[in-house]
Amino acid sequence: MAKYRTEQIRNVALLGHGGSGKTTLTEALLHKTGVIGRMGRVEDGSTVSDWDAEEHRRGISINLSVIPIEFENMKLNLIDAPGYQDFVGEVISALFAAEAGLLVVDAVSGCQVGTELAYDRLRDLNKPRIAFVNRMDRENANFTGAVESLRTTLGDEKIVAFQIPIGEADAFKGVISLIEMKAYLGPEGKEVPIPDDLLAQAEEARVALVEAAAEADDELIMKYLEGEELTTDEVRHGLHIGVRNCAITPVYCGTATGGIGLERLMQALRRYVPAPNERTVAGTQNGNALNLESDPAGPIAGTVFKTIIDRYVGRMNYIRVFSGTIKKDASLANTRVGRSSRMANLFHIRGKELQATDELVAGDIGVVTKVEELVTGDTLTAADRPVAADAPFYPRPLYSVAVTPATQADSAKMGPGLSALVEEDPTLRVQNISATKQTVLQGMGETHVDVAVHHLANKFGVNVETAIPKVPYQESITRIASAQYRHKKQTGGAGQFAEVHLRVEPREPGAGFEFTSEVFGGSVSSVYFPSIEKGIRSVMDSGVIAGYPVVDVKAIVFDGKEHPVDSKDIAFQTAGREAFKLAVKGANPVLLEPIYIVEVTVPDEFMGDIMSDFNTRRGRVLGMEQKNNRTVVRATVPLAEILRYSTDLRSMTQGRGIYTIEFDHYEAVPSNVAQEIVAQHKEEGNDE
């Protein structure tokens, strides 16, 4: 690979619905630019981009993959991102490292969910986008239909065809550029005059293109409105501005497997994707916000956007350099941990292939290996002149499974294996839930978590069993109650005697546990108060009515009896514990359940379904708002009702809905539901 300056680099993320052909397109462009002699196939697991065993097994991309190609004195860093929704973390990372997005669209299905979600992200980030209608060779391919579906679904009139196809399906032979009004035939893109039967269609389509170009520039619109013809260069100029300002989304077409339209596509990427030094990114320096310029001589800021813990290479961190130049063997500080490391191993990467390099200039993407503690979101910078790019925001996990080691041997390795998984993927989380005594692995969806479990086994050698996690209920009381318990064991051996009179009172939510004494006249010596409290605390963890932690209770020992010989710590622990259980049972105990705020974003037509569905989940709708051509519904819903919401929402909205969840508060479980939970607890024989 030649050396490229910042202004010769273009970073573009390939986004779109699963199966639209993103990985195949990278393979075709590698083939077109002579990097590979023969194209691999996703089905055979032989592409450069899909190198992970799980990708081969499932036939989909799971990881983002960096595929640099060289084209006309430029380096195009293609970042192939997965289309499957669960791998949204990879899409966020890919977009973080890129200046623009290439939306790959299937010519038969047109705008699909993945296209819509990717477009929304690009719009929210205000990053330029180009659409490529791929698979034009397929039966029922329909370019006009695809463009129309993009416009209507995305609600964006400025989605403009920059080309039209010559033929469709098996008659697809080439493309017509509406800018130059020339036709390009076959994989080699041989330039020919526009076929007569397509001239009228091309001219008609060109009207919309010229109009869009004119509207992008004040001078051009004046000329256009005065009825003057715009020159090709003026049209190109207007389009350039329009695309860069995210006002226009150009649409190209072709076929990755057929190799048609690729040359023109690379031209478009070269022309419309901004160079890194044409955009700034938000960052900080000494706590002050600043806009980082991609200046190779500027302060060093290289941010990690992907981490892989590889069995052979060890830790690999993908770096996007936002400012300055990272040189081999330089000592750079990791701003998050405040420690410096030597950049001993610096590489460019293509798929899984590492190519050693002695520097990474501003705007470029590379990999450093074996830098301990470095994870996604960290920035490498000069210790004496620290700057950092603002790390991307990754959504909270939506789907959880409880994991248990499959064998004794696995239990020792499970902890480190799970932390390695989490270090690799910022959308994976591991929590040890004390309320349910479970280790829970959390991710963005069923497939995401399943892939993680497979990686745990195949990459880190840890086998686990998974189950639907228990809901971390809590127990509490709603009124004051008292009880007393006498513990007496005076048969054979050392006797035990203790009697505790205890009152329990409810406390404010979140106030926690309080123990105090109101014993007068020394009926119980104060030396036994800690024993009573210890006994009570043992119940606090294991629960009274359903085996869940007891919270927000004040326990007051106000009387009791002791025996000069047989009273001792263990006796008062027992009496305290049992008196507490009795008192709690008399204080109208309730189960509390975690309530989450769920925010669902769906196309308007699904709003009604979402609302009524929330009613079936004991949910309360808080409100709705419009966001572009979608509705955002906010509701509070018990966690117990949304454990598998990702799967349900997908089927309710044909995959077009997305949602976020956030813990909000605990609330009493309705008695009919609580009875079931208590009954199940009894059934499991946990109740004494």
Ligand SMILES: Nc1nc2c(ncn2[C@@H]2O[C@H](COP(=O)(O)OP(=O)(O)OP(=O)(O)O)[C@@H](O)[C@H]2O)c(=O)[nH]1
């Ligand atoms: N007929 C035809 N098939 C294509 C074309 N491009 C890709 N395919 C096929 O489409 C299927 C999906 O291709 P991929 O490249 O895996 O799609 P993707 O967008 O990377 O999918 P995800 O990684 O799941 O997001 C494969 O079977 C490809 O062979 C094309 O131009 N024409």
Ligand SMILES: [Mg+2]
């Ligand atoms: Mg793919």
